[in-house]
Amino acid sequence: MNASPPVRRPRVAIVLFNLGGPDRPEAVRPFLENLFTDPAILRVPGFIRPWLGRFIAARRTRAASENYAVLGGRSPLLELTDQQARALEAALAPTLDAKCFIAMRYWHPFADEAAAAVKAFAPEEILLLPLYPQFSTTTTGSSLADWERAARQAGLAAPTTTLCCWHSDDGFASATAALVRSAYEKARAGLPEGVPLRVLFSAHGLPESIVRRGDPYQWQVERSVAAVVERLGIQGLDHAVCYQSRVTPQKWIGPSTEEEIARAGQEGVAVLVCPIAFVSDHSETLVELDVEYREEAEKAGVPGYFRVPAQNADPGFIAALAALVHKARGSGRSLCSFAGARQCPKQHRDCPHAKARAAARLAPAPAA
Numbered sequence: 001m002n003a004s005p006p007v008r009r010p011r012v013a014i015v016l017f018n019l020g021g022p023d024r025p026e027a028v029r030p031f032l033e034n035l036f037t038d039p040a041i042l043r044v045p046g047f048i049r050p051w052l053g054r055f056i057a058a059r060r061t062r063a064a065s066e067n068y069a070v071l072g073g074r075s076p077l078l079e080l081t082d083q084q085a086r087a088l089e090a091a092l093a094p095t096l097d098a099k100c101f102i103a104m105r106y107w108h109p110f111a112d113e114a115a116a117a118v119k120a121f122a123p124e125e126i127l128l129l130p131l132y133p134q135f136s137t138t139t140t141g142s143s144l145a146d147w148e149r150a151a152r153q154a155g156l157a158a159p160t161t162t163l164c165c166w167h168s169d170d171g172f173a174s175a176t177a178a179l180v181r182s183a184y185e186k187a188r189a190g191l192p193e194g195v196p197l198r199v200l201f202s203a204h205g206l207p208e209s210i211v212r213r214g215d216p217y218q219w220q221v222e223r224s225v226a227a228v229v230e231r232l233g234i235q236g237l238d239h240a241v242c243y244q245s246r247v248t249p250q251k252w253i254g255p256s257t258e259e260e261i262a263r264a265g266q267e268g269v270a271v272l273v274c275p276i277a278f279v280s281d282h283s284e285t286l287v288e289l290d291v292e293y294r295e296e297a298e299k300a301g302v303p304g305y306f307r308v309p310a311q312n313a314d315p316g317f318i319a320a321l322a323a324l325v326h327k328a329r330g331s332g333r334s335l336c337s338f339a340g341a342r343q344c345p346k347q348h349r350d351c352p353h354a355k356a357r358a359a360a361r362l363a364p365a366p367a368a
Contacts, residue, residue: 010096010097012092013098013099016084016085017130018081019105019139021074038106042056070286080280081102084312087315088322096325103146111149111151119155125158128160129163129321129324130143130164134220134221136210137350163336163338164336165338167224171319171324172324172338176224177232180232183272183309184199187270195303198264198271198272200261203241203275204284205245205253209251214351219344220344221276224277238269240260242254242259243256243257258296261297262300270303270304271305274308
């Protein structure tokens with residue numbers, strides 16, 4: 001008998017978007033300049049932004065350099081993202097000829113480097129997969145705009161699917177809940193009997209003004225927490241949502257993680273901090289959460305301080321990403337959420353689905 005022909009696997013380029021981080025001490029300042037001159041981050045008139053962004057970067061370089069010194073002078077984000085990329089390729093290998101490319105927003109490899117590599121790969125299709133579970137104009141939105149420019153300049157023509165968010169995807173929520181449950185049980189076992197334990201789901205903060213303009217990030221963070229708590233199934237779980245990493249003097253969404261730590265100290269409650277918007281370790285988990293907030297907790301008299309590890313290349317999380325790839329490819333949409341269509345309520349005008357519909361309405365009709 002003749003052997004069956006091998007099943008053909010589609011050739012797919014998966015572009016993973018992340019923030020990026022300096023790879024040596026000398027890169028800290030240019031990394032910060034790239035960050036603070038991004039119009040999605042520093043929302044001031046364009047003629048002011050380059051000057052003001054460089055000024056802010058100069059003011060923050062010393063403190064940021066001290067943080068990265070704790071990590072050996074560099075961010076581990078690229079290495080950890082590369083581990084996620086290779087694990088995702090392996091998970092998809094039985095069904096797809098998939099190769100993952102990393103496009104960092106503020107340090108190498110930039111979108112231009114990734115676009116050139118994707119073109120050399122010559123894929124049949126491209127999937128854009130942000131490593132931000134929740135959409136924000138300041139993260140996913142900025143990365144997608146940068147990619148569109150880089151892809152256009154590189155002459156990429158392959159059909160492209162964009163996965164805009166996966167904030168309460170079942171696989172992501174279940175994988176995260178498994179990490180929280182393990183850390184919760186360890187924390188509970190390490191506390192004296194009678195000391196209560198509260199889970200603080202900490203996400204990166206955002207100025208209130210950006211949320212008022214229609215950014216869906218805060219709503220999506222709350223959906224993530226609700227999905228994880230549901231899958232934890234811990235009766236009467238004491239938990240709170242809070243926001244870290246405030247960097248400007250304007251009013252930010254809250255409560256802040258610092259405020260929740262202070263409240264826990266006043267109430268004699270131990271805390272287990274879960275980074276709900278970060279899926280890879282970097283300075284905001286390894287320094288801000290593990291060092292700075294731990295010190296804050298000790299000063300506040302918190303009876304125990306624990307942290308849930310970031311997902312990194314956790315097998316359950318990688319399986320969730322692989323399932324998201326299949327969902328997005330099967331959605332039949334060029335822009336999709338984890339559930340296909342738009343998920344955000346109408347008041348979130350900066351949801352990419354809302355912007356896509358508005359652009360379609362404004363587009364000229366095709367010539368007869």
